[in-house]
Amino acid sequence: MKEFLRSMATRRWFLKTSGAATLTLASSPSMAQPAAETPPLSTEHVDLTINGRPYALDLDPRTTLLDALREHLGFTGSKKGCDQGQCGACTIIVNGQRINSCLALAVMHDGDEITTIEGLVEEGVLHPMQAAFVRHDGFQCGYCTPGQICSAVALLSESRQGWPSYATADVATAPALTDAEIAERMSGNICRCSAYPNIVAAIREVAGEGSQ
Amino acid sequence: MNPFRYERASDVASACASAARPAAKFIAGGTNLVDLMKLQIEAPAQLVDITRLRLDRIEETADGGLRIGALVSNSAAAADMRVRRRYPLLAQAILAGASTQLRNKATTGGNLLQRTRCPYFYDTSKPCNKRVPGSGCAALEGLNRMNAVLGVSDNCIAAHPSDMAVAMTALEAVVETIAPNGSTRAIPIDELYRPPGDMPHIETVLEAGELIASVLLPPPPAGRQIYRKVRDRASFAFALVSVAAILDLEGERVRAARVAFGGLSYKPWRSAEAEAALVGAPATRATFDAAGAAALQNARGYGRNDFKIPLARRTLRATLTQAAGLA
Numbered sequence: 001m002k003e004f005l006r007s008m009a010t011r012r013w014f015l016k017t018s019g020a021a022t023l024t025l026a027s028s029p030s031m032a033q034p035a036a037e038t039p040p041l042s043t044e045h046v047d048l049t050i051n052g053r054p055y056a057l058d059l060d061p062r063t064t065l066l067d068a069l070r071e072h073l074g075f076t077g078s079k080k081g082c083d084q085g086q087c088g089a090c091t092i093i094v095n096g097q098r099i100n101s102c103l104a105l106a107v108m109h110d111g112d113e114i115t116t117i118e119g120l121v122e123e124g125v126l127h128p129m130q131a132a133f134v135r136h137d138g139f140q141c142g143y144c145t146p147g148q149i150c151s152a153v154a155l156l157s158e159s160r161q162g163w164p165s166y167a168t169a170d171v172a173t174a175p176a177l178t179d180a181e182i183a184e185r186m187s188g189n190i191c192r193c194s195a196y197p198n199i200v201a202a203i204r205e206v207a208g209e210g211s212q
Numbered sequence: 213m214n215p216f217r218y219e220r221a222s223d224v225a226s227a228c229a230s231a232a233r234p235a236a237k238f239i240a241g242g243t244n245l246v247d248l249m250k251l252q253i254e255a256p257a258q259l260v261d262i263t264r265l266r267l268d269r270i271e272e273t274a275d276g277g278l279r280i281g282a283l284v285s286n287s288a289a290a291a292d293m294r295v296r297r298r299y300p301l302l303a304q305a306i307l308a309g310a311s312t313q314l315r316n317k318a319t320t321g322g323n324l325l326q327r328t329r330c331p332y333f334y335d336t337s338k339p340c341n342k343r344v345p346g347s348g349c350a351a352l353e354g355l356n357r358m359n360a361v362l363g364v365s366d367n368c369i370a371a372h373p374s375d376m377a378v379a380m381t382a383l384e385a386v387v388e389t390i391a392p393n394g395s396t397r398a399i400p401i402d403e404l405y406r407p408p409g410d411m412p413h414i415e416t417v418l419e420a421g422e423l424i425a426s427v428l429l430p431p432p433p434a435g436r437q438i439y440r441k442v443r444d445r446a447s448f449a450f451a452l453v454s455v456a457a458i459l460d461l462e463g464e465r466v467r468a469a470r471v472a473f474g475g476l477s478y479k480p481w482r483s484a485e486a487e488a489a490l491v492g493a494p495a496t497r498a499t500f501d502a503a504g505a506a507a508l509q510n511a512r513g514y515g516r517n518d519f520k521i522p523l524a525r526r527t528l529r530a531t532l533t534q535a536a537g538l539a
Contacts, residue, residue, distance in 0.1 A: 042215075042217070044218055060215075061216065061217075061218035061259070062213045062215065062216070062249075083250070084247050084250070085243055085247060085313070085314055088311065097287070098312060098313050098316060099313050100243070100313045100314065103243045103247060103314075103317065104242065104317065105218075105246060105259075107218055107261075108220075108239070108242065108263060110220075151312075151313065158312065161291070162291070163287070163290075164291070164296060164303065164307060165307055165312075166304070166307040166308050166447065168307075170300075171290075171296045171300050171303040171307070172297045172300060183447075184446075184447050185312060187446075187448040188310075188312055188313045188448060
């Protein structure tokens, strides 16, 4: 396990460094077509706190939070699956709430606090949810996993605040996290390897630890 | 995505003034608009970011209702204990829509103004009068199983996709707006949406730069509230048919009833016909079937969505049966 963590840290260092090198390249969201009312290209200044550290960027306002993280800052843990808010691979936690970063314009999040999958490890130790996904084999190819785990971490926070879901029989009550509740609350994260039973088991285990 | 000018509004007046300009649009949650901009179905020249305006509170009204700020997220509205206790229909409907990630971002005002998910509105290689006025409607003869069967025209059979708005329609919510000149309006939600007619690209009665500030919920009516949604998957899918019902019984008779359908029309479809068939009648399967027949009597299928007509009748019966405590 320690070797695995060391290699992960090295990989993250490499990605961050190589990501920084691409910072000077222009952002180039594709398909920009000149139109009669097209305003001149401009950049907007954006300050973000990511995993506890400040980052300052000048971005084309078309840049999504996902592209800012992946292409401008090298946080490639968050994945681009569908790029239209359907698959959940890009799920990150912004100001304590999980969102699809592919549908968020980075400029609209100036000043926000962001947690990505890279921020869940603390001092080289996996977050309990990451460890539970490993223990329960909550993935196969792994592409959806960073989004699944960020989503699951936020799910526990929502549950602690007593949020109901569509699976809750009486929405005026704060329901226990049954498998049906977990499945409903995770429906924004698709896993095409279909590791769903093990994902639910991992979340159930961490939820149970928290309630003891 | 086309380039656009970005403006972060700091007050309502300047936001409205900016958004009144040609090709300008408000943006809040952005979960629908950003998606459509990537596909170049929407191509605003200017985006007015209203997320810093203080329209994110839920307040009690003097008469026992609630005023939900336009920027209250769908998640926050569904998690609010006042909504959950007094308007469980609304909490259920919101939770029936989208995923948690989307509901965390999506706002009350934006949910009302989201665009249709008709596949031909999204397919820029096909005609669509809503996307390109005058180009035609590919859904009429196409894969139209998600499309509308009530209140639409041969120019457009798109269905409104919101769950939240269906519950709000049954609750007789009022949409409160502010115009660029500072004037305010209170629009009953049933009058917010324009029938497609021959101008399906104009979807609401809102004027340029007019901002939804809040949605007013009158005090909840007596009776049991239920939202029931039928869809292709158990979660995270748009409605084929949904029913928002409020049923108040006096003994075994219906004292009062409210019925609104989702997935059937260009707007949440309040059915005065169904309500008239229910009030005063015994709460029985025969009455519920009569209400369903009345609600769908003017419905018209377009081929692949013909099934929605009997499905809507059966979904109404199931919802009312549950509301009456007979299930």
